[in-house]
Amino acid sequence: MLFHVRMDVHLPHDLDPQQRAEIVEREKNYSQELQRVGKWPHIWRVVGEYANYSIFDVESNDELHQLLSGLPLFPYMDIQVTPLAVHPSAIQR
Numbered sequence: 678m679l680f681h682v683r684m685d686v687h688l689p690h691d692l693d694p695q696q697r698a699e700i701v702e703r704e705k706n707y708s709q710e711l712q713r714v715g716k717w718p719h720i721w722r723v724v725g726e727y728a729n730y731s732i733f734d735v736e737s738n739d740e741l742h743q744l745l746s747g748l749p750l751f752p753y754m755d756i757q758v759t760p761l762a763v764h765p766s767a768i769q770r
Contacts, residue, residue, distance in 0.1 A: 679761040
């Protein structure tokens, strides 16, 4: 199942810089591992924002929820999820 996900990050301005760096590093490692195993095949930065658009390829809604809630930055995110389906005009691979 494919999902289009927008993630907007809102870190507190008073967050300790060392804690911020640690969370961001854990986020990077977590997201890159999901990319390596094919669960997070696409990620794009939104220009001028601390946000991204991503495509997830997972087995279920529950799996997507588990992966998203496991993000170290999850407590600081607003997330919008859109399920995707094949378009009838799409040329299949």
